Amino acid sequence: MASDLPPFDPATAAAFMLQHGHPGWLGMHYVAHGADWVELALPWREDLVGETGSGILATGPIVSLMDMASGMAIWTRTSEFLAIATLDLRVDYMRPARKGAAVNGRSECYRLTRSAAFVRGIAHDGDPDDPVAHIAGVFMSIGGRRDERR
Amino acid sequence: MSDADLLAAVERELPAYARSLGITVDSIDGGSPVLVVPFGKIVEGRPTVFHGGATSGLLENAGYAALRVELARAGREQRLKPINVTVQFLSAAKSRPTYARGRVLRLGRRNANIEVEAWQDDRSRPVATAVMNVLMAAPEDGSGG
Numbered sequence: 001m002a003s004d005l006p007p008f009d010p011a012t013a014a015a016f017m018l019q020h021g022h023p024g025w026l027g028m029h030y031v032a033h034g035a036d037w038v039e040l041a042l043p044w045r046e047d048l049v050g051e052t053g054s055g056i057l058a059t060g061p062i063v064s065l066m067d068m069a070s071g072m073a074i075w076t077r078t079s080e081f082l083a084i085a086t087l088d089l090r091v092d093y094m095r096p097a098r099k100g101a102a103v104n105g106r107s108e109c110y111r112l113t114r115s116a117a118f119v120r121g122i123a124h125d126g127d128p129d130d131p132v133a134h135i136a137g138v139f140m141s142i143g144g145r146r147d148e149r150r
Numbered sequence: 151m152s153d154a155d156l157l158a159a160v161e162r163e164l165p166a167y168a169r170s171l172g173i174t175v176d177s178i179d180g181g182s183p184v185l186v187v188p189f190g191k192i193v194e195g196r197p198t199v200f201h202g203g204a205t206s207g208l209l210e211n212a213g214y215a216a217l218r219v220e221l222a223r224a225g226r227e228q229r230l231k232p233i234n235v236t237v238q239f240l241s242a243a244k245s246r247p248t249y250a251r252g253r254v255l256r257l258g259r260r261n262a263n264i265e266v267e268a269w270q271d272d273r274s275r276p277v278a279t280a281v282m283n284v285l286m287a288a289p290e291d292g293s294g295g
Contacts (some may be wrong), residue, residue: 021194022201047170058167064203090236
């Protein structure tokens, strides 16, 4: 409904969206985007390790990264910043991230209906062809959005 | 082991990520740990609401904590490797503490299936749930997969 605002641009929006709250605490930043996808990165940090002494990022921050990249992919596809909520998110962990490695998360909004947005994506630590995780999820718009089938 | 001893043991085994997110062990309920995370800037998504990722982090940690307790009870020492997690978000978690408790539905030789619930004021109305599958490897096995 924010038709008077300029279209959502993930590169510009990332500058303030990823600076505050949970994404800001994790230090997420923008990497790239296309018409229906966004890629963000999560730098490695000692205090985000999942198993003491392993040096491997915990799975929790990867879920946060994918949730954020998915939300931004939806706004990129719709071109507007709508209120959305994650309905469910599934993460399959292919392998642990490399010790000390940053993790990138790329999510794509592959289907949009009046109230649901379907996303899928991968997390990788350098090579997108050898992902750390695959994700799939569904988001709902809060308070309805314009029906783009009209 | 008394509940107080169990609580201290679970607290000691919380990983760095859980500690930095502000997770602590609230109590032991029916032999299973209840984890809690206070509301604050570092867990905030849209204003005054928990970020889904932070809620997921709490759920996963509660799942692992429940599994570690079950393994210790069975006298087993194994490394935990995540296979997957599916999180269902039921309602917005507001600016109050969020609790989570896991239940090991199946403890096999190689894998475990865990169900986790997170709630705020009313335990009968969860804000999010998760199902986790975890692989259990020998402690010396450091390989991936």
